[in-house]
Amino acid sequence: xxxxxxxxxxxxxxxxxxxxxxxxxxxxxxxxxxxxxxxxxxxxxxxxxxxxxxxxxxxxxxxxxxxxxxxxxxxxxxxxxxxxxxxxxxxxxxxxxxxx
Amino acid sequence: xxxxxxxxxxxxxxxxxxxxxxxxxxxxxxxxxxxxxxxxxxxxxxxxxxxxxxxxxxxxxxxxxxxxxxxxxxxxxxxxxxxxxxxxxxxxxxxxxxxxxxxxxxxxxxxxxxxxxxxxxxxxxxxxxxxx
Numbered sequence: 536x537x538x539x540x541x542x543x544x545x546x547x548x549x550x551x552x553x554x555x556x557x558x559x560x561x562x563x564x565x566x567x568x569x570x571x572x573x574x575x576x577x578x579x580x581x582x583x584x585x586x587x588x589x590x591x592x593x594x595x596x597x598x599x600x601x602x603x604x605x606x607x608x609x610x611x612x613x614x615x616x617x618x619x620x621x622x623x624x625x626x627x628x629x630x631x632x633x634x635x
Numbered sequence: 636x637x638x639x640x641x642x643x644x645x646x647x648x649x650x651x652x653x654x655x656x657x658x659x660x661x662x663x664x665x666x667x668x669x670x671x672x673x674x675x676x677x678x679x680x681x682x683x684x685x686x687x688x689x690x691x692x693x694x695x696x697x698x699x700x701x702x703x704x705x706x707x708x709x710x711x712x713x714x715x716x717x718x719x720x721x722x723x724x725x726x727x728x729x730x731x732x733x734x735x736x737x738x739x740x741x742x743x744x745x746x747x748x749x750x751x752x753x754x755x756x757x758x759x760x761x762x763x764x765x766x767x
Contacts (some may be wrong), residue, residue, distance in 0.1 A: 541649075541651070541654075541765075566654060567649065567650040567651070567654060568649070598650075598654075617661075618657050618658055618660070618661035619661045619664065619665055621658060621661065621666050622658065622661045622662050622667065623665075624636070625705070625761050625763055626636055626667070626715075626761065630758075631761065631762075631763055631764075633763070633764035633765065633766065635643075635764075635766045635767060
């Protein structure tokens with residue numbers, strides 16, 4: 536399953552809720568303000584770091600760029616994709632869940 | 636692959652109707668089919684032709700209308716959500732006695748019911764939700 540998260544983890548607990556429901560082989564895509572969850576060294580970083588072995592993490596590049604979040608500032612191992620990559624992720628996973 | 640898109644957030648609120656637009660463009664660019672885009676809750680406000688954003692800002696209604704025209708997209712606005720928010724087509728404006736010229740549904744959009752959302756959920760390969 537693909538999960539999309541569009542809220543900052545410093546604003547809501549959406550990312551935490553999402554991560555609690557992820558299963559091995561799932562993918563999580565951070566979009567819009569959700570890209571703030573990709574920052575390393577924050578109070579929220581540990582949640583993604585703890586799931587990195589079982590879950591693949593992606594960030595929508597244009598949304599990260601718009602917020603000044605460069606690859607260097609992201610948690611190691613997070614993949615940066617564009618909108619076409621987003622479409623591919625949706626196609627690759629039978630279902631998708633938007634965590635709003 | 637057959638995609639459908641659900642937009643639950645209004646324009647110029649956060650980013651959902653922008654993301655949905657960019658995503659829909661990418662779906663089409665990759666050669667997939669877009670069966671329908673359904674606008675629900677505040678998302679129906681995207682379908683108002685009366686919006687006049689500043690010239691140096693993006694015009695979401697026009698962008699959706701243009702994309703619909705170019706790709707023959709089916710843009711559906713939920714009737715109950717639309718009526719609450721004053722989004723009316725000619726028929727609805729007349730039915731509710733709103734007077735001549737009150738209709739404001741933008742080109743390329745049509746008003747219909749939740750059955751259209753259920754149908755696209757069943758018939759599409761993928762349903763992607765954007766919202767607040």
